């Protein structure tokens with residue numbers, strides 16, 4: 085009770101006054117300050133230096149303050165009413181705020197209680213600004229704020245999401261009402277969130293359906309508290325993330341597209357530092373996915389640009405070209421050696437920084453295709469050219485002997501003189517041979533083209549082979565003399581005898597053709613792993629500029645020389661297929677040396693077996709000399725007539741027109757030799773041979789006659805018991821040689 089007395093005790097008034105916080109100003113009614121007690125903090129107007137004392141407050145205070153304060157002071161002076169208001173006091177260093185309570189002290193004086201509220205006002209102001217900022221941010225980020233009452237299940241909401249409510253609209257709505265707008269699939273989840281997982285503090289995303297359009301929202305509870313009535317309340321916000329989701333979707337789509345592209349995409353700064361690289365680029369440069377790309381430069385390590393200097397040159401070129409450059413890049417990435425077509429362009433990012441985008445497409449494959457296409461085109465053009473050359477060559481090669489055959493056959497019919505007839509006959513025969521050779525070469529060529537040139541490997545005795553060839557060609561060597569050079573010791577190798585014979589014969593025929601007089605030497609020698617065969621002549625030789633091309637198809641030094649220009653190219657193919665190679669050394673006017681090597685595959689087969697091969701020099705047991713009986717199985721009369729013309733004067737001939745008849749005649753007459761055409765009616769040649777061999781396994785010799793027999797057929801015929809073959813059309817010399825061998 086005593087303490088209460090102190091505040092009411094006038095003698096304590098001065099002390100209490102001293103202890104109060106407000107500054108007191110005693111003003112005249114016109115605003116002149118005549119006394120003051122300063123309690124508040126210093127400021128340029130009210131301070132402990134008493135600068136205001138004796139001055140008129142209206143002159144001393146800033147205009148802005150006076151504008152509000154003056155009317156209040158005048159009002160109090162006039163009416164005696166107490167004024168209580170807040171005022172701004174702008175000073176150069178800061179803005180002060182003060183509360184001023186003005187009371188009439190007496191008729192002349194006014195008492196002003198000046199209370200500094202700068203700090204409080206500042207806080208209030210800051211709060212206000214923060215609030216404004218929040219609202220502004222909410223508006224910009226499309227965020228709505230709310231408080232949710234768990235008891236009433238209602239939201240007190242201020243919306244900025246711009247979906248259901250008007251912007252900044254303050255509304256109250258129920259959870260159930262709100263859920264109606266939520267996309268059905270998300271409703272339960274959202275409700276559950278408010279019921280159970282609200283305390284998780286994790287945001288939840290859901291969708292709102294409005295006017296058939298889906299909106300994406302993110303909701304987060306930021307504060308949970310209880311009211312005095314023990315009701316649980318949630319403070320939180322909802323954000324419209326539609327833009328973010330669709331931008332994210334867009335970004336995802338673009339990133340996915342760029343990442344899955346088979347082109348290399350990367351972006352660099354001007355100094356070459358990488359800022360982006362898609363998966364393809366990373367893979368190619370072996371940059372792991374989780375490694376920060378900015379550690380890399382586009383030059384050096386990545387191998388796209390060799391070094392810094394090249395990079396700088398590239399930037400120079402890019403700038404000189406308006407910031408876009410197309411170029412071909414040959415620099416290999418670490419593993420792949422690719423050629424790429426590139427485009428680089430400068431784009432300024434939103435901070436004004438220049439970023440260079442590079443797109444590279446691997447065109448190695450395309451270039452390979454182009455190259456193949458070019459080669460194919462050249463080949464097609466070449467083969468077109470060759471085809472024309474071939475046709476004109478063929479036409480010439482066919483016409484020349486045909487002319488002779490047709491012309492001289494006609495003349496021969498009217499000529500009685502035997503000598504003259506013989507002369508013409510020789511011309512016709514050599515023309516025949518020329519035609520046959522031509523046909524064989526064309527056939528071989530077509531087999532080479534179609535890849536069906538067959539090879540039949542058997543043991544071949546080299547000395548025997550060379551003897552045979554030597555004998556056959558000796559007659560045709562014209563003026564040149566033929567020399568045989570072979571080792572004393574026989575060598576037996578495994579190869580295709582017919583093909584080998586074909587090559588040597590071809591070279592020998594050429595040598596004969598181009599050696600009007602001089603020497604032609606044929607032979608072979610053994611060299612490590614190979615046997616080397618050669619044909620050397622002292623003929624006209626080949627000009628230097630043609631030697632390299634002499635194995636090309638249709639290549640002829642003299643277009644008017646006989647021949648198709650195919651022989652050597654066929655020889656080359658055969659030799660290569662036999663695993664060897666062929667070459668020529670030649671000097672014009674001196675002669676040529678054609679030599680070829682084939683690998684030695686020494687055959688271990690017993691020489692007896694070799695001797696049993698057809699065309700060997702041994703004679704079978706069942707023989708008879710001239711006037712022996714030969715059974716000719718041939719269904720075409722003209723062909724039989726030809727055989728009769730060739731051998732009819734030396735041998736007794738039996739004619740069977742079918743396989744069946746051949747078997748019957750064999751039974752009846754037991755001929756000394758059978759010439760069996762393979763394509764004959766009723767029972768074909770092969771079956772007839774089999775039937776005869778069943779009756780008589782080893783005799784008589786049976787020679788198969790066939791227009792064109794494949795190696796497989798030959799093998800079958802040999803297995804059936806046939807002894808040898810002779811090709812159609814029949815060559816008189818060859819037929820006679822074979823008959824001599826067996827009879």
Ligand code: ADP
Nearest residue numbers: 594595598625640641647648649650651652676
């Ligand atoms: P052809 O069947 O027309 O003779 P080749 O391919 O065998 O075709 O020969 C092509 C050309 O090579 C001949 O026309 C000739 O110009 C030249 N030639 C081949 N062998 C000899 C050789 N021994 N001496 C000179 N020239 C040759």
